[in-house]
Amino acid sequence: AQRVTQPEKLLSVFKGAPVELKCNYSYSGSPELFWYVQYSRQRLQLLLRHISRESIKGFTADLNKGETSFHLKKPFAQEEDSAMYYCALSRGSQGNLIFGKGTKLSVKP
Amino acid sequence: DTEVTQTPKHLVMGMTNKKSLKCEQHMGHRAMYWYKQKAKKPPELMFVYSYEKLSINESVPSRFSPECPNSSLLNLHLHALQPEDSALYLCASSQASGANTGELFFGEGSRLTVL
Numbered sequence: 001a002q003r004v005t006q007p008e009k010l011l012s013v014f015k016g017a018p019v020e021l022k023c024n025y026s027y028s029g030s031p032e033l034f035w036y037v038q039y040s041r042q043r044l045q046l047l048l049r050h051i052s053r054e055s056i057k058g059f060t061a062d063l064n065k066g067e068t069s070f071h072l073k074k075p076f077a078q079e080e081d082s083a084m085y086y087c088a089l090s091r092g093s094q095g096n097l098i099f100g101k102g103t104k105l106s107v108k109p
Numbered sequence: 110d111t112e113v114t115q116t117p118k119h120l121v122m123g124m125t126n127k128k129s130l131k132c133e134q135h136m137g138h139r140a141m142y143w144y145k146q147k148a149k150k151p152p153e154l155m156f157v158y159s160y161e162k163l164s165i166n167e168s169v170p171s172r173f174s175p176e177c178p179n180s181s182l183l184n185l186h187l188h189a190l191q192p193e194d195s196a197l198y199l200c201a202s203s204q205a206s207g208a209n210t211g212e213l214f215f216g217e218g219s220r221l222t223v224l
């Protein structure tokens with residue numbers, strides 16, 4: 001079965017602390033994974049994808065096929081990182097995405 | 110223009126009404142999507158249009174009827190809805206082929222309330 005699991009509904013850290021948002025997936029083929037973010041009162045937007053292997057706003061995510069994970073990490077959290085983060089898996093071609101349930105990140109001053 | 114525009118932002122309708130949600134993008138994307146998002150839940154795919162043709166219907170009830178009149182517009186026609194259909198309806202677009210098909214650009218959504 002195709003599935004995306006984000007085990008934490010809410011993650012609260014202090015400014016400057018490292019943050020890791022967990023994502024595990026289940027997919028029989030070669031997975032294509034994404035992190036989407038939704039800041040308060042803004043639309044859902046792409047943060048990063050595993051294919052590009054880039055760092056956006058200091059966030060990185062590495063696909064670990066052995067552990068079927070795609071955790072999102074940032075060494076030093078900022079208050080402006082507070083948002084809802086969704087891990088998503090592409091089911092084949094096009095934007096046929098399965099979203100995880102999301103993790104709400106709260107960065108406290 | 111890198112935005113997906115949805116209208117109306119809010120809609121309240123009765124169970125016997127007929128209404129439509131509209132979505133527009135001018136990014137040259139040839140894939141467009143309808144997602145449904147209930148409160149505190151992730152978005153769930155409803156329909157995918159690719160090159161103005163319906164390519165995916167995620168077993169959505171027929172009271173939801175999508176339409177793609179041209180490459181920039183996507184409509185969702187609503188008829189005889191149920192209160193449980195109340196949700197935020199998100200439109201999105203992307204390239205239809207190539208490496209960027211998973212990069213979706215979302216609209217702000219139309220919040221639908223069915224009385």
